[in-house]
Amino acid sequence: MDEQPGLSDQYRMSSPWPMLIAFGIAIAEVGIFWPLAPMAVGGLLMLVGSLVGMIRETGYVESPWPLLGGFGIALVAVGAALFSYSGGAFAVNSVAESTRSAGSVGLRGVSIAVSGGLAIVGALVGKYWTTANADARY
Amino acid sequence: MAMEGQIALTVLMGVLLLGVAVWLTRLEDWRSYTPLAGGGVIGDETGHAHHEKPSGIIRWFTTVDHKDIGILYGTYAVIAFAWGGLAAFLMRTELVTADITILPGTQVYNALLTSHGITMLFLFGTPILAAFANYFVPLFIDANDMAFPRINAIAFWLLPPGALLVWAGFFLAPFADAVTGGSAMSWTMYPPLSAEQTNPANDLMLLGLHLTGVSATMGAINFIATIFTERGENVGWSNLDIFSWTVLTQSGLILFAFPLLGSAIIMLLFDRNFGTTFFAAEGGGTILWQHLFWFFGHPEVYILVLPPMGIISYVLPRFAGRKLFGFKFVVYSTLAIGVLSFGVWAHHMFTTGIDPRLRASFMAVSLAIAIPSAVKTFNWITTMWNGKIRLTTPMLFCIGFVSNFIIGGVTGVFLAAIPVDLVLHDTYYVVGHFHYIVMGAIAFAGFAGLYYWYPMYAGRWYQKTLAKWHFWLSMIGTNLTFFAMILLGYAGFTRRYATYSGLTVGPVEVITLLHQTATAGAVLLLVGQIIWVWNMVNSYYDGPRVETGDPWNLQEDGMRGREWLWFERRLETTIATDGGDEEEALTDGGEVETDDD
Ligand code: HEM
Ligand SMILES: [Cu+2]
Numbered sequence: 099m100d101e102q103p104g105l106s107d108q109y110r111m112s113s114p115w116p117m118l119i120a121f122g123i124a125i126a127e128v129g130i131f132w133p134l135a136p137m138a139v140g141g142l143l144m145l146v147g148s149l150v151g152m153i154r155e156t157g158y159v160e161s162p163w164p165l166l167g168g169f170g171i172a173l174v175a176v177g178a179a180l181f182s183y184s185g186g187a188f189a190v191n192s193v194a195e196s197t198r199s200a201g202s203v204g205l206r207g208v209s210i211a212v213s214g215g216l217a218i219v220g221a222l223v224g225k226y227w228t229t230a231n232a233d234a235r236y
Numbered sequence: 237m238a239m240e241g242q243i244a245l246t247v248l249m250g251v252l253l254l255g256v257a258v259w260l261t262r263l264e265d266w267r268s269y270t271p272l273a274g275g276g277v278i279g280d281e282t283g284h285a286h287h288e289k290p291s292g293i294i295r296w297f298t299t300v301d302h303k304d305i306g307i308l309y310g311t312y313a314v315i316a317f318a319w320g321g322l323a324a325f326l327m328r329t330e331l332v333t334a335d336i337t338i339l340p341g342t343q344v345y346n347a348l349l350t351s352h353g354i355t356m357l358f359l360f361g362t363p364i365l366a367a368f369a370n371y372f373v374p375l376f377i378d379a380n381d382m383a384f385p386r387i388n389a390i391a392f393w394l395l396p397p398g399a400l401l402v403w404a405g406f407f408l409a410p411f412a413d414a415v416t417g418g419s420a421m422s423w424t425m426y427p428p429l430s431a432e433q434t435n436p437a438n439d440l441m442l443l444g445l446h447l448t449g450v451s452a453t454m455g456a457i458n459f460i461a462t463i464f465t466e467r468g469e470n471v472g473w474s475n476l477d478i479f480s481w482t483v484l485t486q487s488g489l490i491l492f493a494f495p496l497l498g499s500a501i502i503m504l505l506f507d508r509n510f511g512t513t514f515f516a517a518e519g520g521g522t523i524l525w526q527h528l529f530w531f532f533g534h535p536e537v538y539i540l541v542l543p544p545m546g547i548i549s550y551v552l553p554r555f556a557g558r559k560l561f562g563f564k565f566v567v568y569s570t571l572a573i574g575v576l577s578f579g580v581w582a583h584h585m586f587t588t589g590i591d592p593r594l595r596a597s598f599m600a601v602s603l604a605i606a607i608p609s610a611v612k613t614f615n616w617i618t619t620m621w622n623g624k625i626r627l628t629t630p631m632l633f634c635i636g637f638v639s640n641f642i643i644g645g646v647t648g649v650f651l652a653a654i655p656v657d658l659v660l661h662d663t664y665y666v667v668g669h670f671h672y673i674v675m676g677a678i679a680f681a682g683f684a685g686l687y688y689w690y691p692m693y694a695g696r697w698y699q700k701t702l703a704k705w706h707f708w709l710s711m712i713g714t715n716l717t718f719f720a721m722i723l724l725g726y727a728g729f730t731r732r733y734a735t736y737s738g739l740t741v742g743p744v745e746v747i748t749l750l751h752q753t754a755t756a757g758a759v760l761l762l763v764g765q766i767i768w769v770w771n772m773v774n775s776y777y778d779g780p781r782v783e784t785g786d787p788w789n790l791q792e793d794g795m796r797g798r799e800w801l802w803f804e805r806r807l808e809t810t811i812a813t814d815g816g817d818e819e820e821a822l823t824d825g826g827e828v829e830t831d832d833d
Contacts, residue, residue, distance in 0.1 A: 111301035111381075112290055114263050116389030118256060123450075124397030127443055131505075132436075136242060140249030144256065151260075152386060190242055 115152035118144055133202045135190070135209040142173060142213035147220070163225040170217030177211025180204075263290070263298070300385035305392050306371030307693065310686075312395055313364035314769070319403070320355035321765060323348040327734075328717075328758040331751045334737035345734035346420035351403060353423030354441070356674065357540065358448045359399050364682050365543040366392075366455050369483045371693065373459065375799040376477045378468025383461035391454035394447045401444025405437025412436075422732065424529060427515040427522045431507045442505050449498045456490035459483055477797070478560065481567050482546030485574040489535045489542075492578065497532040500525065523588055530581035538577040541673060542570060544681030545612060548637050550797070551688045552616055555631035556623030557793045562615045569608035576605040586657045595654055602652035609645050613638060624793070629703040633684035636711045640676025644669060647722060662732075665725020671718045675761075680710070686772070691787040692803045696779030702771040709764030716757030720750045783807075 122145030129137030146169040154162045181188075181204050188208060189201025290298060299305060327348050330338045339345055370388065374381055382388045400407075405418035419441040421430040430438065463484045467476070503514040504525070513519025553560045560566060582590060582598040616638050625631070647669040650656050660666065683706070690698050729736070729747055736747065785804020790796040 111304070111385065112295065112298040113300050113386055113389070114260060114298045116300065116386050117297050117393040120390050120393030121397060123394065124401070124447055127447070128401070128440070131439070131443060131509075134242070134245060136246040136249040140253055143253060156386070 113152065113155060115148045115155065118148035119152065122146075122148055130206055130210065133205045133209070135205060135212075138206065138209040139213040139216065142210065143216055143220075146170070146173070146213075146217055161225075163221045166224065167218055167221035170214045170219075170221060173214025173217060174211050175214075177207045177209070177214055179207070180210060181207030183207070263294075300381075300389045302370050302374050302381050302385065302388065303693075305388055306367050306369075308392050309363045309367035309370060309395075312392075312399075313360050313367055316355050316359035316363065316399060317765075318769075320352050320360055321762070323352040323355070325758055325762055327352065328755040330734060331736075332755050334735060334739075334748065336735055339734070342734040343417060343420060346422070346732075347405065347418030349732060350420050350422050350441075351406070351418050354402055354445065355399075357423065357536065358445060359395070359402065361540045361674070361678060362448070362452050363395060365483075365486070365540070366452075368479075368547065368682075368685050369455075369459060369543060372689070372799055373462065373480050373483055374466070375802050376480050376797070377463060377466065377471045378798065379462060379466035381466075382458050383466050384458050387454055388458050391451045391458065394451035394454075398444045398447035398451065401440045401447065404440040404444070405435065408437065408440075424533070425504065425525075426529075427504065427507065427525050428517070430504060431515060439505060439508060442501050442508075446498055446501050449494045449501070452490050453494045453498075456487035456494070459487040460491070463487075478549040478563065478566060479543070479546035482542040482549075482570055485570050486539050486542045489539045489574055489577065493532045493535040493539065496528060497536075500528040500532070503528075523585070523590070526585050526588065527581070530584045531578070533584065534581040535577045537670070537673070538573055540678055542573065544637070544678045545570070547681045547685045548616065548634050549612070551630050551684050552634040552638075553619050554688075554788065554790050554793075554795045554797075555626045555628055555634070556620045557625075557795070558619060558623050559795075560615065561618040561621075562611075565611055566615050569611040572608040573605060576601060576608070580605055580652075583652050583657070586654050587661045599652055599654050603649065606645065606649045606652070609641075613642060613645070628687075628788070629698075629700065629707055630684045630688035632704070632707045632711075633680045633687065636707065637677050637680040637684065640672050640680060640714060643719075644672030644677060647672065660725055662730055663725035664721040664729050664731050667731050668718045668721035668725060671721065672714075676714045676718065680714075683707075683710070683768070688788075689799075690772075690775075691782040692799065694776050694779065696775055696781055697787075698771050698775040698779060702767050706764050706768040706771065709760045709767070713757045713760030713764060716760065717754045718757075720754040720757065724750045724754070 122141050122143075124141070125137050126141030126145055128134070129139070129141050146166065150159075150162045150166045150169065153159055153165060159165050184200045184204035184207060186204065187200035188204040189199065190205060296304065296308060299308075326339065327345060330336065330345060336342060336345075339348075370382070373379075403418070405415055408415040409417045414435075415437050416435045417437065419435065419437045421433060421438055421441070425442075463476075463480055503512070506512040507514050507516065515522055515525045549560055549566055579601040580598060582594060583602045586595055586599075616634075620635075647665065651660060651666065651669060687698065687703060690696075724747060727747055727750070728742055729750075736751070739747065785800055785807055786796055787800075790800070
């Protein structure tokens with residue numbers, strides 16, 4: 099070990115994604131549980147966006163966009179399932195109101211699906227209208 | 237109203253996401269990460285390391301370096317310790333008098349009690365251990381970093397939102413009518429109380445706890461993977477250090493215990509909000525919660541105590557001038573505790589009317605778990621026996637640990653005996669018992685570690701006199717406060733009460749006096765901790781610089797650990813690059829050269 103002095107100081111140790119992933123989880127969790135649609139949508143976008151960013155950074159995928167699209171499709175599927183489970187009800191509650199009404203379940207479904215839709219749009223825009231493409235940066 | 241709120245929130249979220257996006261594009265310049273696996277660039281790049289890390293606060297937001305993350309965990313834990321400590325101090329102040337006098341009401345007391353317990357166990361206890369483990373395990377086992385550095389960072393960053401959610405009731409109460417104050421379910425969250433209280437702060441606390449549980453589990457997986465796969469060539473199982481052994485065992489316990497807590501919390505959340513009946517009398521029953529909770533809860537107490545035992549087993553021998561007595565048996569007892577700790581949970585439920593035959597078997601295992609604990613205690617004492625004892629501050633805290641652990645452990649063995657527990661359950665005796673362990677032992681081990689490695693992570697010396705004050709105030713304060721509680725328990729005084737003015741039986745004057753004694757001890761503790769924080773922060777900026785790789789002079793006893801060798805190399809590389817101001821101090825030292833061959 100002595101032939102590598104100070105080794106653990108040498109790596110370029112930084113990545114912006116872990117913090118964003120953690121915050122995304124937290125924001126999405128509160129947003130979905132307590133149906134606050136904007137937090138649910140924003141938190142989920144932050145979560146899947148950063149996950150894709152990190153997976154790309156570590157070189158597991160070449161281009162971020164197909165993966166982002168995949169996450170988007172999954173979210174749409176989950177959201178749509180929840181929405182149909184609620185029987186298509188939809189209501190915007192205030193915090194003091196019941197979290198278990200059919201309307202609030204529908205709202206959760208819609209917000210998850212919306213975040214998925216936005217992720218898909220993001221993936222399409224990213225792939226066809228930006229230059230941020232596949233080359234790995236390191 | 238609801239709609240306007242949603243619109244405002246939408247705008248807020250939009251701005252937040254936009255801010256994040258802008259921040260990310262600005263980071264592009266430095267974002268040139270070298271994957272961990274392909275670190276081929278040794279030799280020539282030495283000393284340029286710090287240029288690669290982004291500077292200032294951004295470094296801390298984006299770091300995936302195990303030492304930085306260790307420091308983040310430590311800072312976080314200290315903040316939580318302050319919050320939990322102030323809550324405790326407020327409660328003790330209230331208990332000076334029999335009636336409610338200081339606090340606005342008993343419900344506030346209950347909220348403080350809940351916040352104190354949850355904060356100390358989940359937001360201070362587990363993270364402070366993660367701080368030590370992150371900083372030192374890779375150094376001890378000669379690894380470059382943790383096995384999954386990014387997962388490591390995710391695990392840490394789940395904690396701050398977790399804490400905000402756990403404490404949310406206090407912050408939101410002034411703004412939201414629905415929130416009536418901090419959550420007041422107590423740390424054990426027993427239904428039906430926890431299912432029926434309508435305060436939304438309870439839901440937020442459950443969500444926050446869930447996040448901290450996810451965080452602990454991620455950390456545990458990481459430590460297991462690191463210790464199994466990242467050990468250096470010279471580090472085998474036979475010479476793995478004692479601290480890493482305890483962290484490995486602890487991680488195993490976390491892996492089995494925390495996911496279970498997570499599931500139970502979700503079930504409770506569903507009972508509260510979605511009409512399920514997991515813990516309702518007409519469904520799974522309230523005792524089901526107690527089984528699930530304590531199946532997690534008892535291992536949790538060992539999750540909290542094993543790494544501190546590791547720190548003591550690691551530090552204490554250094555100042556006794558001899559190797560840890562019976563190293564192997566300390567390792568075996570660690571593993572034994574790890575296994576047995578899953579077989580004792582019902583000793584928290586002796587009074588609930590569970591089947592007496594079940595009770596007896598849990599009593600047997602609970603008594604049995606005292607044996608490996610005692611093995612360790614005897615090994616520490618034998619290590620000191622006839623040793624060359626140096627009463628440095630870390631050593632004082634080690635000895636304090638052993639002393640307090642004996643009282644905490646022996647009271648625990650009493651509680652494990654059913655007939656004794658039937659009398660003492662839910663009295664202050666229990667509170668005294670576990671505080672001797674959590675404050676008297678776990679926190680003391682934390683202090684021992686923080687002082688012992690201070691020269692390493694701060695690069696400077698702390699002020700020794702202040703440190704001694706900190707020790708003695710803590711030692712006397714702990715024993716005053718918690719021994720008074722043990723006596724309160726013998727007097728039959730029940731725990732979790734904000735007032736005691738209604739007492740018609742029992743020795744009322746003695747009880748009042750004991751409460752006041754406990755509060756006096758708490759004052760000593762508070763003063764001691766203020767001195768400690770001052771010492772830590774002040775010395776970080778102004779303390780004398782550490783100039784040698786062996787600041788404790790352990791070399792002469794052959795007790796210098798691997799981490800100090802690393803520290804010495806780092807001192808050398810720092811000198812090589814920084815030049816200028818520091819090297820003059822080194823010329824008279826000369827130690828830098830001697831041990832490095
Ligand atoms: C020698 C081993 C130990 C034994 C036999 C033991 C036994 C017990 C028993 C029987 C109880 C239940 C008392 C009651 O509620 O009636 C208890 C409570 C408790 N013990 Fe221990 N204990 C031991 C070590 C520890 C350690 C190492 C810790 C902490 C790291 C700890 C923390 C606690 C806590 C937090 C409680 C209270 C839980 C609550 O009701 O809020 N114990 N102990
Ligand atoms: Cu227990």
